[in-house]
Amino acid sequence: MVGAAEYAHxxxxxxxxxxxxxxxxxxxxxxxxxxxxVQLVRASGLYRTVPVGGPAGQPDFVNAxxxxxxxxxxxxxLKLCNAVEAAHHRxxxxxxxxxxLDIDVIDYDGVISEDPVLTLPHPRAQERAFVLVxxxxxxxxxxxTVTRRAEPSGERADEVPAPLSRxxxxxxxxxxTLVEADEDAISYMREMKVPD
Numbered sequence: 001m002v003g004a005a006e007y008a009h010x011x012x013x014x015x016x017x018x019x020x021x022x023x024x025x026x027x028x029x030x031x032x033x034x035x036x037x038v039q040l041v042r043a044s045g046l047y048r049t050v051p052v053g054g055p056a057g058q059p060d061f062v063n064a065x066x067x068x069x070x071x072x073x074x075x076x077x078l079k080l081c082n083a084v085e086a087a088h089h090r091x092x093x094x095x096x097x098x099x100x101l102d103i104d105v106i107d108y109d110g111v112i113s114e115d116p117v118l119t120l121p122h123p124r125a126q127e128r129a130f131v132l133v134x135x136x137x138x139x140x141x142x143x144x145t146v147t148r149r150a151e152p153s154g155e156r157a158d159e160v161p162a163p164l165s166r167x168x169x170x171x172x173x174x175x176x177t178l179v180e181a182d183e184d185a186i187s188y189m190r191e192m193k194v195p196d
Contacts, residue, residue: 007039007069011077012107012142014122014131015064017088018051019100022062023189029084029101030066031195036080038068044134046189051098052128058098064192065106065134074108078118081105106131112145112166121145129186132175137188142171 013033017025023046034040044065051058070077081103088101106122113120125131126146135142145168179186 008071009069009109011068011070011105012135013066013068013081014104014106015066016061016102016130017100018059018061019098025088025101026062026064027193029088029103032084032087033068033080034195036084037072038070040194041067041069042138043192043194044138045191047130047134047186048189049130049186054097055094061130063130063134065131065138067139074111074118077108078105107144110145126174129175129178132171132178133186136172136175140172143168144171
């Protein structure tokens with residue numbers, strides 16, 4: 001087995017499922033990702049979370065975050081994530097709807113990209129306790145580059161859109177802020193069983 005230091009790139013992936021045997025699905029998905037060309041560095045525990053957006057009445061999600069290293073490029077990693085989702089019968093029928101498996105590339109080598117195919121870091125990661133809480137548990141020192149838009153003054157109808165600003169923030173601090181806002185949104189379940 002190749003050691004993590006021998007791989008060229010580091011990425012953070014978020015996994016979620018709310019259909020079928022979700023806990024088993026996440027653990028099998030990690031094994032499938034490893035078989036597809038990533039080296040698992042570390043994994044969060046499993047968390048039960050309430051659905052965010054999408055249709056009402058969905059089951060709760062099981063979520064986790066993993067850190068991997070890989071020789072795959074960012075788009076190749078996204079393609080692998082999509083292939084693993086498909087292998088677990090993911091259907092994209094409704095935005096933010098129930099799913100057997102969802103795998104998002106949250107961060108890839110700290111790259112900042114506005115490409116609509118793969119926006120990095122993930123554009124909504126900073127707003128999602130189901131990403132930040134497991135990530136902070138896995139790596140309390142992790143940082144995320146967040147994008148903020150300055151609020152328009154509202155003084156003129158033809159005002160140019162406010163400029164974007166970026167800042168690097170501690171993931172654990174962001175997670176703490178989100179949990180304080182909604183303590184019932186996420187709860188720890190157990191450690192994830194990961195492949196050797």
